[in-house]
Amino acid sequence: MSSTSASFDPRVLRAPHPVPGAPDNWKRFFTFNTDAKVIGIQYIALALFFLLVGGLLAMIMRGELITPPADLVDPSVYNGLYTMHGTVMLFLFLFPILNGFNNLLIPPMIGAPDMAFPRLNALAFWLFPLFGTILMVSFFVPGGPSTSGWWAYPPLSTQNPLGLFVNGQFLWILAVALSGVSSIMGAVNFVTTILRMRAPGMGWFRLPIFCWTAVAAQVIQLVGLPVLTGGAVMLLFDLSFGTSFYQPEGGGDPMLYQHFFWFYSHPAVYVMALPVFGIFSELFPVYARKPLFGYEFVAVASFGITFLSLIVWVHHMFYSGTPQWMRNLFMATTMLIAVPTGIKVFAWIATLWRGRLRLTTAMLFCLGGLINFIFAGITGVMLATVPVDIHVGNTYFVVGHFHYVIFNTLTFGVFAAIYHWFPKFTGRLMYEGLGKLHFVLTFVGSTLNFLPMHWAGLMGMPRRVASYDPEFALANVLASLGAFLLGVAMIPFLLNLVSSWARGERASANPWQAIGLEWLLPSPPPLENFEEDVPTVLNGPYGYGLNRPLVADEARYIARANASPAPTPTPASTPRRPEP
Amino acid sequence: MSATPRGSHDAHGGHGGHGGHNLTGMVIFLLSESVIFLAFFAGYAVLKVSSPIWRPEGVDGLAVREPLINxxxxxxxxxxAWFAETRLxxxxxxxxxxxxxxxxxxGTWFVIGQAIEWRELAFGLGSGVFGATFYLLTGFHGLHVITGLLLMALMLWRSFQPGNYDGGEAGVTSVSLFWHFVDVIWVVLFLLLYVWQR
Structure with missing residues (x-):
């Protein structure tokens, strides 16, 4: 605190947007603020809150599953738990936290002062607490939350036994639809920003991979999400207004919903995965001190993934009466997607090869995530195979597989990104000791939690059950212990976040000796990043060990970034640009 | 008030000033929005082709004359609208x-015509998948027409603000594009709902 007040400039009191160093700094996070860096932190903080909510639901489920009979919670409550766990983790944790990174990272990485549409950006964010609240409220309505799983397949999801208009399923659809609206707003904003606001000289093949993957992921949002929204609107009509789009007795077709749902919800995995591939591609070169191997291939492979992800969705429906020719077709496309992802994996391994590895917490999470992703990829190709999928579909093998993707890879990547960019945006370093403890607990916990699930699934344990045969007991005890360990792992993480933000060591402009436009800014960056003085990009990213400048006049930017650890705005920079 | 902020944007690598972002954003949004209609069209086509019970009893089809005029x-x-843009x-x-x-x-004529048609139809939203898809498609499109009208009203109101067009068309092109989009969607809808009746 003392250092903050020492550098306090009375001019900031007149600034319409409080800036780092101002005494009421924290209040801006609770306002309709249009600054992308504030919105980014808003997204990340709220998403981490929902990670705890989703994790709590998971731990109640694992508490139930630690013994074979259904003794801790009622089986119908259990149905609500897994539905809400999945929905919270996807729509309230991973999507928003990655949008948070997009907000924080895209403008500085491309040298833009802010997003293209700052007010739309703030609106997209403020829908998030709204639909988050709607989903949480559904726990307290008569009949409880939705119990139809996060797929919400009809006819299960269109049953309304209590006959109430506002029921758990209704609120679930409403929340998912609002989440979709928010995501589309975000997607329009991110794509426009990257298309139109890049620094001079920053052509496509000088763009950081994180931005490539952000565009690739947001294109999926733009193409896929409307289909889910359309399908969800029809589901809502069936549930609440007596139509029969999906009711066979009224001439409808329940399979139609499955197509709508998976047309988006399979690619949605890549909406979450692509930015994490971007994070891996950004971090491995920094901590291996080598250029990213095959940069152009890694960049273009992102769009290969985008394209292929849109033509694989029927692999979720191999056992839904899908004709054999269709199964074969979608098996082939699903396996093809291993090619662009494989390109990325090989590029990361080649980047690490004979590099001078620095095992910081961020790097450990990246390495752990990479190992887990290779495993998840192997089980993914297994599941793409029709006979294997029909055998293990809807068993714990599938649950284990996608948790290896969603948690052991993507959430690892999210943690890595937090440790890596935290000093840039808060001006403080995180504690490495607590970070490494967090990593060890998370790695051991997640392996214990999700690895035995594969085994239980291969033995035939079905998913979405509150009780099971005692032959699966050992795998479930291990998984439950792992889940509780993951809960414990959050303690050092949260402690680290709060404590280092409040009193951590001051970070320099570039604590990891990384190369990138964002590292040419002070930590934390000023309100409009480079403002008018946008550097001209001369070379592609990741020039580690190549002795070439990233931008013209690099020394001046570095000197300026180091000169002002906690910048105060000049009066000229404080008025916001009006959004025409 | 617009000179300084625009200036700060021209510094961004010759990718055009801030004014152009609106149009880019609108194009991206409309590409995405077209997919939701595509989903509804696909759902309509699947249900129409495969449903064992398509039209409710007593409903023969849709009258074409009035909708054709609309x-x-x-x-x-x-x-x-395009002509208006050239005037501007x-x-x-x-x-x-x-x-x-x-x-x-x-546009208002169209919305009123649609409302009259809705009122005179012999089937409702609950009349099987035929009625449900009809009201869903026309209703969702109608919402877009109304949105377009509101946006045009906003543009009209803003045209009275002094200096509104100093730095470009300030949204008129984007709204115009939205309107063309709504019209193209209607043409497809008309073909699907009224022409493809057998």
């Missing part, structure tokens, strides 16, 4: 406002 009005309004580009502000208002009148 269609002609709506599609022509696109050309009128030539700086004929009052001509722009008049022609723009005519576009809005034609």
């Amino acid at each position: 269609t002609i009005v709506l599609v022509s309004s696109s050309f009128v 580009r030539r700086g004929q502000l009052w001509a722009f406002r008049a022609v723009w208002l005519l576009t809005m009148a034609m």
Whole structure:
């Protein structure tokens, strides 16, 4: 605190947007603020809150599953738990936290002062607490939350036994639809920003991979999400207004919903995965001190993934009466997607090869995530195979597989990104000791939690059950212990976040000796990043060990970034640009 | 008030000033929005082809004459909107406002015509998948028409603000594009709902 007040400039009191160093700094996070860096932190903080909510639901489920009979919670409550766990983790944790990174990272990485549409950006964010609240409220309505799983397949999801208009399923659809609206707003904003606001000289093949993957992921949002929204609107009509789009007795077709749902919800995995591939591609070169191997291939492979992800969705429906020719077709496309992802994996391994590895917490999470992703990829190709999928579909093998993707890879990547960019945006370093403890607990916990699930699934344990045969007991005890360990792992993480933000060591402009436009800014960056003085990009990213400048006049930017650890705005920079 | 902020944007690598972002954003949004209609069209086609019970009893089909007139009005309004834009580009502000208002009148005609048609139909939302898809598709499109009308009203109101067009068309092109989109979607809808009846 003392250092903050020492550098306090009375001019900031007149600034319409409080800036780092101002005494009421924290209040801006609770306002309709249009600054992308504030919105980014808003997204990340709220998403981490929902990670705890989703994790709590998971731990109640694992508490139930630690013994074979259904003794801790009622089986119908259990149905609500897994539905809400999945929905919270996807729509309230991973999507928003990655949008948070997009907000924080895209403008500085491309040298833009802010997003293209700052007010739309703030609106997209403020829908998030709204639909988050709607989903949480559904726990307290008569009949409880939705119990139809996060797929919400009809006819299960269109049953309304209590006959109430506002029921758990209704609120679930409403929340998912609002989440979709928010995501589309975000997607329009991110794509426009990257298309139109890049620094001079920053052509496509000088763009950081994180931005490539952000565009690739947001294109999926733009193409896929409307289909889910359309399908969800029809589901809502069936549930609440007596139509029969999906009711066979009224001439409808329940399979139609499955197509709508998976047309988006399979690619949605890549909406979450692509930015994490971007994070891996950004971090491995920094901590291996080598250029990213095959940069152009890694960049273009992102769009290969985008394209292929849109033509694989029927692999979720191999056992839904899908004709054999269709199964074969979608098996082939699903396996093809291993090619662009494989390109990325090989590029990361080649980047690490004979590099001078620095095992910081961020790097450990990246390495752990990479190992887990290779495993998840192997089980993914297994599941793409029709006979294997029909055998293990809807068993714990599938649950284990996608948790290896969603948690052991993507959430690892999210943690890595937090440790890596935290000093840039808060001006403080995180504690490495607590970070490494967090990593060890998370790695051991997640392996214990999700690895035995594969085994239980291969033995035939079905998913979405509150009780099971005692032959699966050992795998479930291990998984439950792992889940509780993951809960414990959050303690050092949260402690680290709060404590280092409040009193951590001051970070320099570039604590990891990384190369990138964002590292040419002070930590934390000023309100409009480079403002008018946008550097001209001369070379592609990741020039580690190549002795070439990233931008013209690099020394001046570095000197300026180091000169002002906690910048105060000049009066000229404080008025916001009006959004025409 | 607009000189300084625009200046700060021209510094961004010659990718155009801030004014162009609106149009980029609108194009991206419309590409995405077209997919939701595509989903509804696909759902309609699947249900129409495969449903064992398509039309409810006593419903023979849809009358085409009145909707065809509405269609002609709506599609022509696109050309009128384009004409309004050309007036604006030539700086004929009052001509722009008049022609723009005519576009809005034609759009309003369409919405009213749609409402009259809805009121006179013999089937409702709950009348099987035929009724449900009909009201869903026309209703969702109607919402877009109303949105377009509101956006055009906003543009009309803003045209009275002094200096609104100093740095470009300030949204008129984007709204115009939205309107063309709504019209193209209607043409497809008309073909699916009214022409493809057998």
